[in-house]
Amino acid sequence: MARRNLDSYPRPGVTVDLAVLTVTDAGTDDAALRVLVQERTDPDGRVLPGRFLRERHTVVDTVQEVFEHKVGVSPSEVTPPRLLRLFDAPDRDDRTWAISVAHSVSMPEAELEGAKGDLVAVSSDGVLADRGPMLWDHEEIVSAAVESLRERYEFRYRNDSPPPDPDGFLPEPFTLHQLRKVHEAVIGEELHKDNFARRMKPQLTPVMRGGEVVKSAAHRGRPATLYRRVTSPDSQPVNTLG
């Protein structure tokens, strides 16, 4: 059998669609998990930012391009994109044969300053809080992204506590109270402050200056100790799941 040229076979368009996650007001009691949603026309509706994979570009390249052309920000610091799943139904795009490689990206709120689109709150059951529908399968992508994120923030069991804010939503240094509020915003449920402190402390180091422990500026009560992560924020290789 003669070998046909590899390039002559029909090939799918490959899109990279992003669930950009952040925690707004991460330092405060109003911390909230949100996802970046954009409006588009033809067809009209709300979508996640995304883009076709261009020649010999990687997923990481394409994520950068999405930020540059669709979101309008140049992130200096991002958690590496995480592969969520593949959408490959042959008829999911009626214009052409296209498969979607859905990823999630976590960013601190400050890096999303001026981004195009809205930061929509995520409800406790993992979907958009304002219940507005999204086009195509994009709502599924949000659910998958939130589920994956929560697994990373959830309190597991005895042997391994969760890393403190593994996706780095909260800038250092921070108090245990602030850290707890971020975790609560992500997983959507309250945590006991004492148990939380006991589990996190082994993974935190107090900020020292001049041989003294640095405390937070006191508003009302006793000032809290400021901490840094002793394990740096998650640095998972690209395209793998945890």
Next chain:
Amino acid sequence: MARRNLDSYPRPGVTVDLAVLTVTDAGTDDAALRVLVQERTDPDGRVLPGRFLRERHTVVDTVQEVFEHKVGVSPSEVTPPRLLRLFDAPDRDDRTWAISVAHSVSMPEAELEGAKGDLVAVSSDGVLADRGPMLWDHEEIVSAAVESLRERYEFRYRNDSPPPDPDGFLPEPFTLHQLRKVHEAVIGEELHKDNFARRMKPQLTPVMRGGEVVKSAAHRGRPATLYRRVTSPDSQPVNTLG
């Protein structure tokens, strides 16, 4: 800006590469985790079975085609393929721009009767036991597949015990001893029979016949009770990770 036809942009070839996992001698004390490896020429070396995604075919379609054309068996029962990761380095295939979507598939040994290739044992640290090199990045795929599989079989913590043989390597009905040997083969370490039994029993149901519990054929000692899974083997949706 005029919109260029979507189909006129260059597109990558998309391959589906499979880590086919099985447990040989699943009913016995010699149970062993193995992966299907094939020989190829030009370039010469050992590879995992794989294939280009053809027009408007899905990943699931392509997995079927790999079994038909590359492996030479028609599986009647398979655990759905699991997405492991994406290989997208622009120069990973020097013939053309191609990205690889690596999946793992779990099958009972019986379904691999007459398959082309060798079932190579996996060592306890998750790589091939015979240490022969594989072409390209295929060794990484094996590691990722084994790691993902072990997560599913590993004993987690208090609230959720692992499902009994979630990928269905062991045909029903089985004894607790047989089930334990399969789990030990997968995770590569020994388990206490008493603790194992306690954790598994809530997820198992004894086989009844005529109001009586059916026992295994006794060779030497006391006959063991035969069980079935009360939760059917894992039915995860395609392309998602666990």
Next chain:
DNA sequence: ACAATAGTGTCTATCAGACAATATGGC
């Protein structure tokens, strides 16, 4: 009776969850 395997009872160290007391600041 004995060997061999299946199955159960129970002890212990650990720890998550819960509650409460104490420490340290502003006012």
Next chain:
DNA sequence: GCCATATTGTCTGATAGACACTATTGT
């Protein structure tokens, strides 16, 4: 002193891990 918040001490119920004992068969 009083209030608010941070931090630490301690009790308790659950259970994984470990060990040892009992049960049921073939020989």
